[in-house]
Amino acid sequence: MKLNKTKLVTEDGRRIDGRRPDELRPITIDIGVLKNADGSAIVEYGNTKVLAAVYGPREVVPRHEELADRAIVRCRYRMLSFSTTGERKSPAPSRREIELSKVIREALEPAILSSQFPRTAIDIFIEVINADGGTRTAGITAAAVALADAGIPMLDLVAAVAVGKLDGVLVVDLNGIEDMNGEADMPIAIMPSLGRITMLQLNGVLSPGEFKSALSLAISSINKIYELQKEALRRKYLTIEE
Amino acid sequence: MYETLEAKEKRMLAIPGDTVTLDQNTTIDGSIYLYKRNENTYSITVTALVDIELIENRKRIRVIPLKGRYIPKEGDVIVGIVIDATLSSWIIDINSPYSAILYAYDYIGKNFNPTVENIRRYLDIGDVILAKVVQFERSRGAVLTVQDKGLGKITSGSLVEIEPCKVARVIGKKKSMLNMLIEQTKCEIFVGNNGRILLKCPNLELEYIAILAIKKIENEAHTTGLTERIKDFVIEEKVKRGLIKYEIK
Numbered sequence: 076m077k078l079n080k081t082k083l084v085t086e087d088g089r090r091i092d093g094r095r096p097d098e099l100r101p102i103t104i105d106i107g108v109l110k111n112a113d114g115s116a117i118v119e120y121g122n123t124k125v126l127a128a129v130y131g132p133r134e135v136v137p138r139h140e141e142l143a144d145r146a147i148v149r150c151r152y153r154m155l156s157f158s159t160t161g162e163r164k165s166p167a168p169s170r171r172e173i174e175l176s177k178v179i180r181e182a183l184e185p186a187i188l189s190s191q192f193p194r195t196a197i198d199i200f201i202e203v204i205n206a207d208g209g210t211r212t213a214g215i216t217a218a219a220v221a222l223a224d225a226g227i228p229m230l231d232l233v234a235a236v237a238v239g240k241l242d243g244v245l246v247v248d249l250n251g252i253e254d255m256n257g258e259a260d261m262p263i264a265i266m267p268s269l270g271r272i273t274m275l276q277l278n279g280v281l282s283p284g285e286f287k288s289a290l291s292l293a294i295s296s297i298n299k300i301y302e303l304q305k306e307a308l309r310r311k312y313l314t315i316e317e
Numbered sequence: 318m319y320e321t322l323e324a325k326e327k328r329m330l331a332i333p334g335d336t337v338t339l340d341q342n343t344t345i346d347g348s349i350y351l352y353k354r355n356e357n358t359y360s361i362t363v364t365a366l367v368d369i370e371l372i373e374n375r376k377r378i379r380v381i382p383l384k385g386r387y388i389p390k391e392g393d394v395i396v397g398i399v400i401d402a403t404l405s406s407w408i409i410d411i412n413s414p415y416s417a418i419l420y421a422y423d424y425i426g427k428n429f430n431p432t433v434e435n436i437r438r439y440l441d442i443g444d445v446i447l448a449k450v451v452q453f454e455r456s457r458g459a460v461l462t463v464q465d466k467g468l469g470k471i472t473s474g475s476l477v478e479i480e481p482c483k484v485a486r487v488i489g490k491k492k493s494m495l496n497m498l499i500e501q502t503k504c505e506i507f508v509g510n511n512g513r514i515l516l517k518c519p520n521l522e523l524e525y526i527a528i529l530a531i532k533k534i535e536n537e538a539h540t541t542g543l544t545e546r547i548k549d550f551v552i553e554e555k556v557k558r559g560l561i562k563y564e565i566k
Binding site: 131132133143188191192193194224225226227228230231232266267308309312313315 | 335455
């Protein structure tokens with residue numbers, strides 16, 4: 076039996092949640108939400124909600140992992156059991172979570188000036204509270220502001236967003252349904268003021284032309300997120316001032 | 318693509334990725350928080366206050382970080398807590414990513430023989446000491462000494478911890494904030510460079526007010542006119558607790 080595939084982009088160019096192709100979901104960024112962590116942030120991309128906590132630089136435990144010339148950056152991405160719809164997600168770290176931890180770490184490492192703190196560790200914890208597509212990109216955005224909140228020296232903030240292809244149309248910031256049913260999905264992380272890409276993955280197929288326009292779409296969206304990140308960081312100190 | 322901080326405002330909040338342009342007429346304080354991007358453009362690497370002063374065509378830029386861990390510096394006087402004792406030395410927690418070592422000789426002042434004496438007789442785990450950093454290298458950790466005036470084991474008082482980068486604010490310009498606190502609360506206050514503050518107060522009420530004031534300074538460290546505000550706050554708290562009648566300024 077062949078299922079009728081739902082149209083993800085309507086004739087008038089609207090997506091299933093009513094957004095235009097180049098429109099981001101409503102994004103909120105809150106900083107300093109955890110007292111014990113050195114830096115923390117909670118980021119929402121629409122229904123996706125991600126909490127990031129940063130500890131460090133601190134002593135490395137176990138000792139043998141320390142590096143003589145720079146800090147080690149450890150990252151753990153995790154989806155909470157209740158974060159998904161339908162069946163409860165097993166709390167044990169899955170293959171996907173271990174891989175994403177590595178991918179996110181490598182997206183953030185170029186921004187962190189780890190050579191300033193040899194023989195220490197910087198720990199990043201990313202917990203997905205509610206998953207609705209784009210958890211890794213929200214995770215990177217959250218971790219970057221949490222790192223800045225912790226006072227860890229960074230070259231630049233990192234912001235991330237996914238670009239995908241639905242029914243032949245390039246769209247930005249895919250939600251859960253679009254992610255599962257789309258033709259392509261390309262998460263990108265960028266250091267916006269330096270203009271350097273720190274992560275780029277691609278699932279599915281894009282033509283070279285589509286790839287180029289997808290990239291420029293991502294850059295313009297990331298610049299919007301970058302402004303929100305900066306505003307959130309400033310807001311923390313300005314509210315105290317008032 | 319990026320914005321450059323211009324010398325329009327006197328004081329502003331910078332976040333990682335913001336840039337400053339330096340020329341020959343610029344002097345800079347806190348250059349460790351900058352990262353060279355090209356010829357004379359530098360990125361700021363931490364969330365910081367950037368203070369720009371113009372003195373006769375010379376620009377002076379100060380970068381004051383708002384958060385960050387304590388990195389030891391030779392000559393710093395710090396408040397440490399003993400976390401371990403080895404045969405002839407102690408390992409000291411100095412509120413930093415790096416732990417410090419205090420050799421028995423540096424504490425006792427004479428040769429120490431571990432076969433005859435027990436090192437824990439002098440300092441045990443959990444003891445608090447006031448010490449000076451004599452040597453520090455990131456790849457090896459800090460070495461402490463107590464062979465100086467006023468240093469050694471601390472036996473009384475209470476300990477308050479604040480962000481190490483806000484220590485300068487608690488002391489103030491020419492110790493203005495610290496002197497005001499001492500005068501108003503009648504406490505003996507010692508501020509360690511690593512963000513630990515020792516208090517010896519005449520009574521509990523005053524100690525509590527001093528702690529509240531210190532925490533308020535920590536929270537509002539990036540604002541201006543702080544000393545006056547803290548003074549008012551301390552007086553208000555004293556009135557609230559019935560320690561003094563309202564004081565006319």
